[in-house]
Amino acid sequence: MxxxxxxxxxxxxxxxxxxxxKKDFIPKGFVVYSEYFGDLNKDGIDDCVLIIKxxxxxxxxxxxxxxxxxxxxRGIVVLFKKGNGYELAVKNYDCFSSENEDxxxxxxxxxxxxxxxxxxxxxxxHGRYGYWAYTFRHQNHDFELIGYDASDNxxxxxxxLISINFLTNRKLIxxxxxxxxxxxxxxxxxxxxxxEADKLIKLSEIEDFDELNISE
Numbered sequence: 001m002x003x004x005x006x007x008x009x010x011x012x013x014x015x016x017x018x019x020x021x022k023k024d025f026i027p028k029g030f031v032v033y034s035e036y037f038g039d040l041n042k043d044g045i046d047d048c049v050l051i052i053k054x055x056x057x058x059x060x061x062x063x064x065x066x067x068x069x070x071x072x073x074r075g076i077v078v079l080f081k082k083g084n085g086y087e088l089a090v091k092n093y094d095c096f097s098s099e100n101e102d103x104x105x106x107x108x109x110x111x112x113x114x115x116x117x118x119x120x121x122x123x124x125x126h127g128r129y130g131y132w133a134y135t136f137r138h139q140n141h142d143f144e145l146i147g148y149d150a151s152d153n154x155x156x157x158x159x160x161l162i163s164i165n166f167l168t169n170r171k172l173i174x175x176x177x178x179x180x181x182x183x184x185x186x187x188x189x190x191x192x193x194x195x196e197a198d199k200l201i202k203l204s205e206i207e208d209f210d211e212l213n214i215s216e
Contacts, residue, residue, distance in 0.1 A: 018082065018085050019083050019084065019086045020085045020086060022079065025088055026050070029055055030093070031052065031053055032050055032051070032052055033051045034050075036115055039115070040078065040119075040138055043081075047078070047080050047081050047115075049079075050076070050077040051113065052076070052077060052093065053070075054073055054074075059098075064102065071098045071100055072098055073097060073098060074111075075091070076095065076096070077090075078090045089138065090138075090203055092205075095203075095206045095209055097208070107127065111123070111124055112125060118137065119135050119136065119137050119146075119147075120138075120203075121135050122134045129154075132148070134209075134212075134214075136203050140202075142204050142205075143202070143204075144202055145201040146200065147164065149161075149162065150162040155181070156181070157180075158176055159176050160174065161173070161188070166195075169194055169197050170193070171195050173190070173193075174191075175188060
């Protein structure tokens, strides 16, 4: 028998938090309506944005065309990539109306999500009437509204362009001086102004984007 004692050095295992799967961030009674990927926290890794939708049966209604439509509201969950999973960045479960709202004489605005240059852009397209878009950036433990852009159109004609920078509190309005159809070249007059904004709007605190008051 050997007098040498074989000792095994036991190293403390480092616990690595690999995040959670996406499904863990979907609240009960909701489904994933759409998902998008892109880097939102400047770490070079794609993060995830989930648009979720409630499934309450009482919000399945008959519209004025006698068609059954789902009027359940939608929300947003932003997840940062962490290891093999994700961690929550921000959530707002019911800030968007349904995709089946009554658009009156025209269809309802179409919501699209864009992840560009580290920013989260919520873009509403409204066909011949133009578009409007909200630009959010991750800061102060939330996503804060730093920009707003809109185009007021009449068919193929752009009548007015609006751009607001909430970091500098400056607004630019460009008005088309030749709004007649058939004009070869659109000529815009630019006007800058200051806006009053006490603090930046946080994505987590917006109750309803349809009621969001953006100064124009």
